[in-house]
Amino acid sequence: MKTINLGMIGSGHVSNRYFEQASKLEGVRFAAVCSKHLENAEKKALIYGVPRWYDDYRVMMDREELDAVVVTTPHSMHTEPVLAALERGLNVLNEKPMATNFQDCKRMVSLAEKKNVIFMSLPFDLNPAFLAASEYVDERYIGKITGAEAQLSLPGPWRDNWYYDKSISHGGAVLDCLVYPISRLIGLLGPAVSVMAEVNTLIPNRIVGDGKKVCSDVDDNVSIILQFAGGQHAVIRSLWGLSFKQNNTIIYGRNGTIALNDSGYPLVIHTLRECIPDSEQVNWRGIENCYVPQGKLSKQKNESVISHFVHCLRTGEQPVQSAKQQLHVHEIMFGAYQSAESGQRYPLTTTFTPWTKVDSLIFDTRSRYV
Numbered sequence: 001m002k003t004i005n006l007g008m009i010g011s012g013h014v015s016n017r018y019f020e021q022a023s024k025l026e027g028v029r030f031a032a033v034c035s036k037h038l039e040n041a042e043k044k045a046l047i048y049g050v051p052r053w054y055d056d057y058r059v060m061m062d063r064e065e066l067d068a069v070v071v072t073t074p075h076s077m078h079t080e081p082v083l084a085a086l087e088r089g090l091n092v093l094n095e096k097p098m099a100t101n102f103q104d105c106k107r108m109v110s111l112a113e114k115k116n117v118i119f120m121s122l123p124f125d126l127n128p129a130f131l132a133a134s135e136y137v138d139e140r141y142i143g144k145i146t147g148a149e150a151q152l153s154l155p156g157p158w159r160d161n162w163y164y165d166k167s168i169s170h171g172g173a174v175l176d177c178l179v180y181p182i183s184r185l186i187g188l189l190g191p192a193v194s195v196m197a198e199v200n201t202l203i204p205n206r207i208v209g210d211g212k213k214v215c216s217d218v219d220d221n222v223s224i225i226l227q228f229a230g231g232q233h234a235v236i237r238s239l240w241g242l243s244f245k246q247n248n249t250i251i252y253g254r255n256g257t258i259a260l261n262d263s264g265y266p267l268v269i270h271t272l273r274e275c276i277p278d279s280e281q282v283n284w285r286g287i288e289n290c291y292v293p294q295g296k297l298s299k300q301k302n303e304s305v306i307s308h309f310v311h312c313l314r315t316g317e318q319p320v321q322s323a324k325q326q327l328h329v330h331e332i333m334f335g336a337y338q339s340a341e342s343g344q345r346y347p348l349t350t351t352f353t354p355w356t357k358v359d360s361l362i363f364d365t366r367s368r369y370v
Helices: 015-023 038-048 057-063 079-087 102-115 128-134 173-189 294-299 305-315 323-342
Strands: 004-009 028-034 052-054 068-071 091-094 119-121 145-151 194-200 205-208 212-215 221-227 233-239 249-253 256-262 265-271 280-284 287-292
Touching: 004 015, 004 057, 004 305, 015 028, 015 038, 015 305, 028 038, 028 057, 038 052, 052 057, 057 079, 068 079, 068 305, 079 091, 079 102, 091 305, 102 119, 102 323, 119 305, 119 323, 128 173, 128 256, 128 265, 128 294, 145 173, 173 221, 173 233, 173 249, 173 323, 194 323, 221 323, 265 280
Parallel strands: 004 028, 004 068, 028 052, 068 091, 091 119, 145 233
Antiparallel strands: 145 249, 194 221, 205 212, 221 233, 249 256, 256 265, 265 287, 280 287
């Protein structure tokens, strides 16, 4: 088996999970790490046994024989290293958000297609609950889809660094958190057609971490209405103002509901139709006819981000969550900013072919009585 040589660009805490995931895979190694400050790159390299370190990612790419790079820099520092890697014909795994403006996102996807390389952009949703949920987006269980809601809300990032500085982050809750619930819904339901949004800074003066006071100028309060071709609405929220973390996804049907990570359950199917085989019947939100599909959950592969990326590198297959799918996710985010500024609905221009086989008729609520 050929060894996959990776280069890490970024040495913050986010990089740790990729080093740790790679260490568990056979035939995968980080050959080098790069950081803006050489001492930070060296420190990270010594912790994870990486043989070489750099303070210039271009030099690293040119000197090392790399198969791919992993980009974990702050949000506003994704574009240049990603484009530099793609220009050199290197495969790329890019942390979320893809970039801090939509034009750069489009440049990345276009260049990856031109160079015929693997471009995997986070979020990565392919956990067992999400994969199992995708099998229940079916009229047999939930009837016609009528709407959805999702959110990732929390007290706010505990760190007092660039997260609260718009000049560095270029955005707050939209780019850092809203990307997750949007990605989950789009991954399960397919492309949307338009977005409307309200975005503001609700808490400019914050207490974070160990009680430190910071002044924030980033968006921390976001609500969007995503519309699908059938007329269904999905309400998606991110608020850095809760006393706890809320990270759920709910898809409503005329005869049932799919709930991910809600009320203590990884996945619940409520159905007025046929019972769910090989499942545990539960009382979800005080509602009967609800099931946790243990059989489906246990059969799903629990794959790490690096494992999926390496699989793509070895096979030449594009990621299940394709670059065009994630481009659509990012257009929704940047469209939300534009909608909030203009007060108008933003029509989406991108689309993608869903990886799941959702019957389009599940969105048809108008041609017959339902």
